[in-house]
Amino acid sequence: GATKKEIIETIDAGEMNFVKHGRIAYRKNFQYNNKWGGKFYHVKQVMPIVKKESDKIIVITVYTFYF
Numbered sequence: 001g002a003t004k005k006e007i008i009e010t011i012d013a014g015e016m017n018f019v020k021h022g023r024i025a026y027r028k029n030f031q032y033n034n035k036w037g038g039k040f041y042h043v044k045q046v047m048p049i050v051k052k053e054s055d056k057i058i059v060i061t062v063y064t065f066y067f
Contacts (some may be wrong), residue, residue: 001064041066
């Protein structure tokens with residue numbers, strides 16, 4: 001449910017939290033004001049889980065929440 005642009009913006013400007021196995025979770029809310037799964041939501045929250053290496057960031061997975 002998240003776009004590449006939203007993922008990049010979340011990593012660049014989102015709230016950062018350290019999680020298991022040396023990974024980092026970033027979290028950012030976006031205005032959504034649309035339907036998902038037949039239900040209307042105002043906000044979409046994007047949360048990529050990444051692993052930082054010396055020369056790159058590897059995106060492990062991306063969670064998307066609607067509320």
